[in-house]
Amino acid sequence: MTDEETNKQHFEELCAGYVLDALEPDEREEFEKLLDSASEEERKLYQRMRSAANQIAFSIEETEAPEVVRERILSQVRNGSGGNDKESISSIPQEEEEADGFDRATLAIAASFALLLVTLSLVFYSFNLSFEISSQEEVIQEQQATISELQNEIEQKEELLSILESREVDLILMSGMEANPNGYGKVIWDAESNRALLQVSNLPAVPSDKDYQLWIIKNNKPVSAGVFAVNDPAKDSFFKIEEMDGPEQSADAFAITMEPKGGMPQPTGDMYLMGNRINN
Template sequence: MNIPEYLTSGILESYVLGAVSDEERREVECLSSIYPEIRQELDRLSAALEDYALSYSALPPIGLKEQIMAKLDFGTEAPPVETETPVVALPADSGPTYKITWIAAASLGLLVLIFSFFLLSQLRQAQRISATLRDSNETLQTEIQRQRDIRQRSEDLLAMLRQPEVRIIRLKGNDKAPTGEMMVYWHPHSRQVMVEIMNMPPLPANQQYQLWSLVNGQPVDAGVFDVTDAPQKMGRVIAQADAFAVTIEKRGGSPAPTLSSLVMMTPVTS
């Protein structure tokens, strides 16, 4: 169970205020007996409610009782009659009616407290919705940027393929990468090189594939690349190439190829 999410759901505040159904009440009581964190939060909310009610309770103003009794005085003692029959006067004290003011003040304070808890619950819900929308927006923006990068790289490759004399070399993996396959696009005049991954095993974060051109048997660094969905433009230019090869190197590349990690090599046909 996600305890922090349950504590911020607003159900405990509603329970303290008595604004829950019988099913919700049983749920809160059951969970509070199982999880100490819920029991502590429930006790804290109950204490806060009691402190709030006591803080906003007030004694009636001085003299309020006399003012009320004065308004309830319906007159003086009746005049005596000739028959000398005793006259019964109204009692001077009709009861503790001043308590009405205290009850009204306490009720008003309770209403304010209920409304405050309601606003707090709405604020927490709004914060959760805002966080969800923010995460969704960030994910969407990341995906939009990724799609833009893919489109731009595809447009760069299409522009290269439209140029005359572009060489297209298909590289296939050896026994160390039997399913490996990729395309190398090389334009000898502009010396630009792009690669497109067809099927390459992913590497650990501390490793990268490195492309080499072989000129008279000597390797020339053509740059490093990762396994991605989009064509990649290599960071180095290649003037000559008798063949292209790929090795697995540490991230950032190596000044010389590691022959033991050679995964593919294909000659450039004339």
């Protein structure tokens, strides 16, 4: 059993005792501290238990104790005389009826307590089931994200293999600039079909309001080739270059800058990578 499950079980046990007013003072104080920092699910559990206990408490009426009945009968027998024997004897059935009423009340209390136990058991089961469903949903979401990531990697590798199988492939190496001297990258270009892939390494993750932007440079004029984001700097990242305007021969160099989200018409941010094309 994990620490989380142990803590949850401990909370449930104290909660049941608390709503039934069956805790010792130190246990009651401990539960009230736990309740102050309880999660939303734990607070809902407490509210359901307290509601169930209150409903049962309101359904039980106070009943005279059996010892009182016994003492009353014995007193009448000890103090009885000829003049009041009739009264004493006639009163005994009434006391027996009260005793029968007490027995019925006792059975009602027992039945109510059994109902409370069943209700609390159902509350526990519902709480545990909701927790397990929530945990399973989180696992499923994580697995779906992993599957999606693996599918993207497979598609990128297949695209890379397709480009490498071409008869004419250009490789442009990109080196880190002052903003990120340890970074490097490659542009793999199929000149025949004008398809290209970008591979980058050691680029820092981008802030949520920023993007990396790839530029194709010809005659010192940059033209945007699209934006991309890096989420895991420790892994090599591949990106298909979608915006390839003009033939490969029109490119003199490639550069990567960090720009506001969505990119800019012209570079405005720091340059992270740059590489010159070597003419064959």
